[in-house]
Amino acid sequence: MGDTSLLTTILLCPVVGLVLVLLTPARAVQAVRWISALSALAAGVLSVHLWRAYDTVAGGFQFVEIVPWVEQVGISYHLAVDGFSTILVMLNSIVFFTGVLTMWDLETRVKEFFAFMLLLVIGVYGVFLSQDLFFFFLFYELAVVPMYPLILIWGSGNREYAAMKLMLFLLAGSALLFPALLSIYHASGLGTFNMILLAQKAFDPDFQIFVYPFVFLGFGVLAGLFPFHGWSPTGHVAAPSAVSMLHAGVLMKLGAYGVLAVGIRLLPIGAVYWAPTFATLAAIGVVYGAFVAIRQTDFKFVIGFSSVSHMGIVVLGLNLAVLGKAGQDALNGAVFQMFAHGIMTALLFSTVGFIYDRAHSKTIADFGGLGSLMPRAVSVFIVAGLCGAGVPGLASFWAELLVFLAALKTYPIMGVAIIVSLVLTAIYILRVFSLAFFGPVNTKWEGLRELDLKGWQLLPRAILLAVLLFFGFFPRVLLDVIDGTTTGVLAAF
Amino acid sequence: MSNLTLFLPETVCLLGALVLFFAQVFGARYTVVWLLGLLSGVAALVAAVWTWPLAGEPFFPGIYRVDFFSQFVKTVIAAGFVIVAAISGRPHTVRAGAWLELPMFLLLAMTGMMMLASAMELVTLYISMELAAYPVYITVALHRNRDISGESSTKYMLQGMIASAITLYGLSFLFGLTGSTYLSAISSQLGTLATQPLFWLAVLLVLAGFLFKLAAFPFHFWASDTYQTAPHEVITFVATASKVAAIAVLCRIAALVSPAAGDAELITHVLMWMSVAAMTLGNLAALRQGDLKRLLGYSAVAHAGYVLIGIQAMSAMGLTAALFYAMGYAAMSALCFLVVVELGRDEDLVTVDSLAGLHQRSPLLAATLLIGIFGLIGLPPTVGFIGKWFLFSAAIEQGQFVFVLVAAINSAVALYYYLLVIRQAYFAESDNSNPIHTDVVTLAVAGATTGLVIAMGVVPGWFWALSVEAVVALMG
Numbered sequence: 007m008g009d010t011s012l013l014t015t016i017l018l019c020p021v022v023g024l025v026l027v028l029l030t031p032a033r034a035v036q037a038v039r040w041i042s043a044l045s046a047l048a049a050g051v052l053s054v055h056l057w058r059a060y061d062t063v064a065g066g067f068q069f070v071e072i073v074p075w076v077e078q079v080g081i082s083y084h085l086a087v088d089g090f091s092t093i094l095v096m097l098n099s100i101v102f103f104t105g106v107l108t109m110w111d112l113e114t115r116v117k118e119f120f121a122f123m124l125l126l127v128i129g130v131y132g133v134f135l136s137q138d139l140f141f142f143f144l145f146y147e148l149a150v151v152p153m154y155p156l157i158l159i160w161g162s163g164n165r166e167y168a169a170m171k172l173m174l175f176l177l178a179g180s181a182l183l184f185p186a187l188l189s190i191y192h193a194s195g196l197g198t199f200n201m202i203l204l205a206q207k208a209f210d211p212d213f214q215i216f217v218y219p220f221v222f223l224g225f226g227v228l229a230g231l232f233p234f235h236g237w238s239p240t241g242h243v244a245a246p247s248a249v250s251m252l253h254a255g256v257l258m259k260l261g262a263y264g265v266l267a268v269g270i271r272l273l274p275i276g277a278v279y280w281a282p283t284f285a286t287l288a289a290i291g292v293v294y295g296a297f298v299a300i301r302q303t304d305f306k307f308v309i310g311f312s313s314v315s316h317m318g319i320v321v322l323g324l325n326l327a328v329l330g331k332a333g334q335d336a337l338n339g340a341v342f343q344m345f346a347h348g349i350m351t352a353l354l355f356s357t358v359g360f361i362y363d364r365a366h367s368k369t370i371a372d373f374g375g376l377g378s379l380m381p382r383a384v385s386v387f388i389v390a391g392l393c394g395a396g397v398p399g400l401a402s403f404w405a406e407l408l409v410f411l412a413a414l415k416t417y418p419i420m421g422v423a424i425i426v427s428l429v430l431t432a433i434y435i436l437r438v439f440s441l442a443f444f445g446p447v448n449t450k451w452e453g454l455r456e457l458d459l460k461g462w463q464l465l466p467r468a469i470l471l472a473v474l475l476f477f478g479f480f481p482r483v484l485l486d487v488i489d490g491t492t493t494g495v496l497a498a499f
Numbered sequence: 500m501s502n503l504t505l506f507l508p509e510t511v512c513l514l515g516a517l518v519l520f521f522a523q524v525f526g527a528r529y530t531v532v533w534l535l536g537l538l539s540g541v542a543a544l545v546a547a548v549w550t551w552p553l554a555g556e557p558f559f560p561g562i563y564r565v566d567f568f569s570q571f572v573k574t575v576i577a578a579g580f581v582i583v584a585a586i587s588g589r590p591h592t593v594r595a596g597a598w599l600e601l602p603m604f605l606l607l608a609m610t611g612m613m614m615l616a617s618a619m620e621l622v623t624l625y626i627s628m629e630l631a632a633y634p635v636y637i638t639v640a641l642h643r644n645r646d647i648s649g650e651s652s653t654k655y656m657l658q659g660m661i662a663s664a665i666t667l668y669g670l671s672f673l674f675g676l677t678g679s680t681y682l683s684a685i686s687s688q689l690g691t692l693a694t695q696p697l698f699w700l701a702v703l704l705v706l707a708g709f710l711f712k713l714a715a716f717p718f719h720f721w722a723s724d725t726y727q728t729a730p731h732e733v734i735t736f737v738a739t740a741s742k743v744a745a746i747a748v749l750c751r752i753a754a755l756v757s758p759a760a761g762d763a764e765l766i767t768h769v770l771m772w773m774s775v776a777a778m779t780l781g782n783l784a785a786l787r788q789g790d791l792k793r794l795l796g797y798s799a800v801a802h803a804g805y806v807l808i809g810i811q812a813m814s815a816m817g818l819t820a821a822l823f824y825a826m827g828y829a830a831m832s833a834l835c836f837l838v839v840v841e842l843g844r845d846e847d848l849v850t851v852d853s854l855a856g857l858h859q860r861s862p863l864l865a866a867t868l869l870i871g872i873f874g875l876i877g878l879p880p881t882v883g884f885i886g887k888w889f890l891f892s893a894a895i896e897q898g899q900f901v902f903v904l905v906a907a908i909n910s911a912v913a914l915y916y917y918l919l920v921i922r923q924a925y926f927a928e929s930d931n932s933n934p935i936h937t938d939v940v941t942l943a944v945a946g947a948t949t950g951l952v953i954a955m956g957v958v959p960g961w962f963w964a965l966s967v968e969a970v971v972a973l974m975g
Binding site for chain 2: 144
């Protein structure tokens with residue numbers, strides 16, 4: 007396998023996995039699990055290879071593959087990665103692999119579950135790898151589709167409501183994207199959906215200012231942008247563990263990545279024009295999400311609203327990036343946060359899902375002293391929670407630091423408000439710790455003592471934990487990959 | 500001789516119908532009749548494909564044109580018929596005494612539809628339209644439960660006749676304006692005609708009959724009732740082949756007047772508003788339906804709206820997109836109706852609730868329905884996604900940003916009722932856990948059609964190239 011088709015090979019891993027899973031009889035659940043895990047592992051190994059092979063000195067788009075697809079209308083199968091997509095592909099591989107392991111114990115309709123999950127993963131890889139606007143959107147929609155059955159069939163609680171709400175919100179976002187993306191194509195006059203060529207085209211400023219909000223809000227819905235975040239916490243809560251992991255860990259990043267790859271790259275003037283407005287919305291989301299999380303009684307709702315808050319930091323960073331004062335820091339921080347939050351939230355959901363599957367309760371007040379019953383699971387949760395609160399030594403620290411610095415430089419008052427949100431984050435995280443994990447042991451849960459994480463169950467959590475710590479201590483490894491791309495993107499401003 | 504080979508697909512259909520006529524006179528068994536019908540369909544399909552490279556006029560000059568457009572459309576129509584024939588192995592919802600007639604009537608209707616794709620003269624066009632319509636009027640009324648089908652089939656026929664009368668009225672205007680019934684004469688006088696409002700009024704009136712077939716607003720009133728109460732197999736035919744024929748004629752007329760599109764503001768506006776009305780009304784009405792076929796009927800109204808997006812653009816891109824979507828839509832709705840047929844063997848009416856437990860009773864049918872519904876929603880990897888993308892692209896090309904926005908929001912609204920269907924099939928449990936046994940022919944058709952829906956969505960290049968070529972033949 008040469009590097010010329012590396013990206014296609016990565017994309018093919020889950021495709022082959024999906025085909026094999028579909029061909030496997032539904033009774034052979036163990037085979038289905040192994041096929042999924044192996045395709046995830048293969049994709050993961052290739053992602054590591056991609057990370058190492060990506061030339062950070064040269065920067066820009068690499069590993070380009072172009073095959074004309076529908077020539078008459080300028081659609082081509084066009085894959086390429088820059089620094090951003092390199093790390094996001096890695097993120098997807100990690101969450102995919104650990105997600106499969108997390109769901110290893112699933113017993114109901116196993117084949118269908120992994121088939122839908124693989125379909126979702128194909129969509130996510132496709133978005134990160136595509137440099138053709140049509141395929142970008144196709145994969146974007148493809149990633150959303152399986153969420154409905156995944157939440158509906160294997161979810162819990164108010165799943166019918168949550169699944170429907172999620173689909174309606176996300177496809178309403180797509181409704182904004184349809185005319186916007188097609189307008190970009192027709193307005194360019196280039197007759198191509200090649201995003202690299204479209205990015206070089208200077209669109210009429212009035213056109214950019216008109217279309218940009220459609221692109222931003224269309225993708226922003228999936229990024230959990232306030233006030234269009236309503237689908238996200240309910241969706242997280244109702245979804246099964248691995249789906250929450252993929253959903254909060256990767257899927258929401260697609261929204262932010264869309265804003266970056268289509269909005270900011272193709273419509274820079276529009277992005278600058280709207281940045282103050284959308285930065286404000288994002289900042290409100292950061293503070294609001296944290297406030298709401300404080301009052302939640304359900305574990306998963308706390309994490310769900312923390313995602314709204316943390317994704318707000320990403321979107322805020324993207325908007326601050328185009329305003330110039332501290333663009334480099336803001337964009338580096340935003341992309342770093344996409345990665346760090348993805349890993350962190352995957353770890354949180356993976357662990358909460360584990361506790362829920364054993365205790366069948368997600369109500370915080372129900373527990374007490376859980377730390378002495380399930381010390382391993384709780385320790386993992388605590389580390390991930392502290393990461394969310396921006397504790398140094400964990401990956402999110404650097405990401406949040408960069409965005410906050412940029413916010414202080416660009417809008418001092420907003421910057422202060424954002425830093426206050428950090429305190430709120432600490433409050434809601436510590437509240438969960440104190441209510442559920444410490445204090446007197448609730449004797450009702452004595453049975454859980456036997457059911458703590460053990461053996462291979464530690465594996466997915468250990469991987470995620472290791473990644474968080476590694477990038478907490480060696481942020482340069484990640485920043486080196488994205489810094490060159492950031493400079494390239496910001497050259498347009 | 501070479502002239503008659505141009506007429507080969509239609510000849511095959513007519514001969515098939517003739518054979519079937521005698522077969523039933525001599526009291527053949529239904530299995531024989533069914534096989535003959537299926538074979539005629541396959542033969543017509545092969546004949547249609549075989550005539551792809553041919554072009555010319557089998558009869559008097561100017562009346563009937565065979566070119567790639569017409570043969571391509573005939574191929575799609577024949578494919579639709581083959582699907583319908585294949586799943587009619589036991590047409591349970593058709594009245595027992597009428598089984599023998601069913602394939603013959605559908606073959607005759609198909610002949611009319613094929614002729615519609617080639618007709619270049621007003622009287623020929625009208626006769627083809629009626630030939631396509633009458634057999635369907637009859638078969639729609641063949642439901643085994645007369646109480647159910649009586650009202651709706653009467654409604655269907657009356658409204659169809661009114662629409663065809665309006666078309667006839669429009670044709671008389673065209674004849675009055677040009678003194679000729681040949682479309683070529685209209686096209687050569689287009690420069691002077693285009694400035695006369697009466698001409699555009701006439702074109703609009705002519706469209707009525709075909710908008711009726713397409714179930715476009717304001718000719719959609721039959722759709723919900725007729726979809727609900729016609730025999731499952733018959734309505735599959737109405738929802739697939741018949742739609743393709745209607746779209747073909749709309750493309751033909753749009754192509755005819757498109758050189759004067761600059762003066763055609765009236766007609767583009769009317770069509771645009773019809774499209775908005777059709778999709779909004781169809782989608783909103785479908786939200787509250789408990790009957791699966793009725794729901795699909797309203798969904799058909801909404802899809803008529805989507806197709807009109809391409810037609811009203813009056814551009815090569817728009818017509819290509821409409822034709823491409825026609826192909827994809829026929830396949831997607833065939834998938835949904837295939838499930839209806841299999842599920843509804845013992846039921847006069849198929850409700851959404853009766854889908855409950857389908858994933859256990861027949862995982863393959865559930866998956867078929869899933870793909871079909873995802874297609875109708877417009878989700879990848881099905882043709883529904885890329886088909887809408889092309890249609891919307893044609894409208895954006897004309898600068899209709901808001902129109903596309905409205906259409907896209909409509910798709911999001913439609914999501915709700917489509918997802919409820921999937922929810923029933925995949926999530927709802929039911930006491931009835933009897934497996935549904937599907938015969939080999941139906942399975943093959945389901946597999947092939949599913950493959951087509953996904954192939955058109957993932958590797959659309961070849962299908963799109965065919966549509967482009969067809970529209971080039973149409974406009975050139």
